[in-house]
Amino acid sequence: MEIIGLTGGICSGKTQVLQIFTELGAFTLKADDLAKQIIFIKNSPVSKEIVSFFGKKVLDGNNGIDKNYFSKTIFSDPEKRAFVNELVHPLVDQEKKKRIKEIAATGLYSLFVYESALMVENDTFKSYRRVIVAFTSPEEQERRLMLRDGISRAEAKARIQAQFPLKEKLKIANYIIDTSGSFEQTRTKTCEVFHLLQNDLGLDGDELI
Numbered sequence: 001m002e003i004i005g006l007t008g009g010i011c012s013g014k015t016q017v018l019q020i021f022t023e024l025g026a027f028t029l030k031a032d033d034l035a036k037q038i039i040f041i042k043n044s045p046v047s048k049e050i051v052s053f054f055g056k057k058v059l060d061g062n063n064g065i066d067k068n069y070f071s072k073t074i075f076s077d078p079e080k081r082a083f084v085n086e087l088v089h090p091l092v093d094q095e096k097k098k099r100i101k102e103i104a105a106t107g108l109y110s111l112f113v114y115e116s117a118l119m120v121e122n123d124t125f126k127s128y129r130r131v132i133v134a135f136t137s138p139e140e141q142e143r144r145l146m147l148r149d150g151i152s153r154a155e156a157k158a159r160i161q162a163q164f165p166l167k168e169k170l171k172i173a174n175y176i177i178d179t180s181g182s183f184e185q186t187r188t189k190t191c192e193v194f195h196l197l198q199n200d201l202g203l204d205g206d207e208l209i
Contacts, residue, residue: 001104002201005128006115009166010159011144013134013179013186018115020190027109029099031116034092039084040065046087053083075159089122110203121164125172129201132193133173135166136180 004026008014015030022028038046042064050065051058054073060066074081096114103112113132119125136144138160145156170176175193179186197203 001100001109001112002129002197002203003100003127004111004113004197005119005125005131006113006134007117007119007125007131007169008134009141009163009169010117011141011148012136012166013177014115014117016179016183016186017132017134017177017190018113020187021111021113021194024191024194025109026111026113026194027103028113028115029096031092031096031114031118034095035088038088038091038095039070040067046091049087050084054080075162078162081162085118085122089118093124111197117163120169120172130174130197131172132175132177133166133169134177134179135170136178138166140180 006014006018006021018028018030038044039050041047042062047065050070054070058066058069058073060069074084100112100114103109114128116124119128119131125131141160142153142156145151145159146153149156151159175196177186177189177193179189
């Protein structure tokens with residue numbers, strides 16, 4: 001089973017691309033989903049450390065982590081963002097490796113596509129056989145982010161600027177997928193990359209579809 005990395009900026013189309021890979025027969029997993037499972041478990045050791053560092057204002061009415069407050073804070077406060085990354089990333093990496101072993105043992109998949117926004121920042125991109133970068137224009141990122149999170153253009157710009165520059169991520173890409181167009185256009189481009197990966201890695205297409 002080949003392990004493929006998928007990355008890109010916020011609202012760059014990574015989720016769409018991952019969905020299409022799933023439909024094509026790859027096993028897919030999001031780092032963000034693993035992180036949320038770790039962070040938002042009420043009264044877990046991780047959540048307790050977050051409350052200790054952020055203060056009790058990070059709690060919601062049920063003594064769990066307030067997701068909206070938490071998200072806004074880590075984007076606006078570099079110190080808190082660094083703290084959360086240092087705390088959570090090793091745990092996410094452990095869970096990812098566990099899932100890879102479990103899926104590989106089934107023998108059902110030839111491709112495991114793992115989506116992580118931070119694989120360039122934390123230098124883990126080197127551990128993947130190939131890396132795909134999904135991208136779109138900054139203006140489209142802003143539009144999507146404003147629509148998704150109901151925030152202002154200024155807030156959207158700030159969140160995008162808080163991330164690693166997209167041009168640095170494009171430098172390490174084996175494949176790039178422009179998601180600026182319609183979903184069907186993104187599907188076509190993702191299918192092209194899917195088949196290029198099959199040829200590149202010598203995979204039998206019948207195993208994946």
